Amino acid sequence: AQSVAQPEDQVNVAEGNPLTVKCTYSVSGNPYLFWYVQYPNRGLQFLLKYITGDNLVKGSYGFEAEFNKSQTSFHLKKPSALVSDSALYFCAVSMDTGRRALTFGSGTRLQVQP
Amino acid sequence: SQTIHQWPATLVQPVGSPLSLECTVEGTSNPNLYWYRQAAGRGLQLLFYSVGIGQISSEVPQNLSASRPQDRQFILSSKKLLLSDSGFYLCAWSTGTSGINEQFFGPGTRLTVL
Numbered sequence: 001a002q003s004v005a006q007p008e009d010q011v012n013v014a015e016g017n018p019l020t021v022k023c024t025y026s027v028s029g030n031p032y033l034f035w036y037v038q039y040p041n042r043g044l045q046f047l048l049k050y051i052t053g054d055n056l057v058k059g060s061y062g063f064e065a066e067f068n069k070s071q072t073s074f075h076l077k078k079p080s081a082l083v084s085d086s087a088l089y090f091c092a093v094s095m096d097t098g099r100r101a102l103t104f105g106s107g108t109r110l111q112v113q114p
Numbered sequence: 115s116q117t118i119h120q121w122p123a124t125l126v127q128p129v130g131s132p133l134s135l136e137c138t139v140e141g142t143s144n145p146n147l148y149w150y151r152q153a154a155g156r157g158l159q160l161l162f163y164s165v166g167i168g169q170i171s172s173e174v175p176q177n178l179s180a181s182r183p184q185d186r187q188f189i190l191s192s193k194k195l196l197l198s199d200s201g202f203y204l205c206a207w208s209t210g211t212s213g214i215n216e217q218f219f220g221p222g223t224r225l226t227v228l
Contacts, residue, residue, distance in 0.1 A: 042222065043204055049216055100212065101173070101213070103160075105157070
């Protein structure tokens with residue numbers, strides 16, 4: 001079975017400061033890892049994914065994530081936070097087993113203060 | 115380009131009444147389709163997914179059912195709603211035969227059961 005943990009319910013950061021949203025995963029093989037963002041009363045928007053190759057993945061809106069196999073982590077990062085980045089962030093995992101569904105973490109609310 | 119529609123956007127229903135939520139995708143063929151429920155603005159629970167017409171996989175036994183009468187149409191139904199069915203319902207689609215591709219989400223339907 002696969003699972004995802006987002007250990008922080010909420011992350012608070014000042015505008016202009018770097019931000020990190022943490023994610024760890026558990027799978028029995030090689031993972032495919034994803035980050036999504038959700039704004040209030042909206043569907044989820046895809047930010048970035050890791051499939052293979054370079055451990056640092058760049059995505060939309062200046063976000064990036066680093067895959068760390070030894071720590072089974074896939075933390076989301078941004079060098080300089082914007083107030084508009086305030087939203088709910090989800091990490092998700094899948095595998096190449098023919099089952100196409102994603103397993104999502106519980107979400108982390110990012111609050112960027114002006 | 116591809117788009118995904120869900121309706122209605124909001125719905126208030128009494129306990130014991132039937133339910134029908136519809137999801138349609140445009141601009142792609144033979145998509146994988148998914149229904150998720152999000153309770154209290156947090157984690158997503160996969161309810162059903164479908165890899166083709168008439169092919170439905172249920173993830174959690176519950177008061178709901180799903181059908182896929184056409185290639186790009188996915189319907190979530192209930193014969194008798196329960197209070198616990200309240201939540202934000204999200205439809206999503208993806209392509210491919212593995213978990214390598216990201217999912218794209220619709221705008222969601224907020225269901226309140228009174």
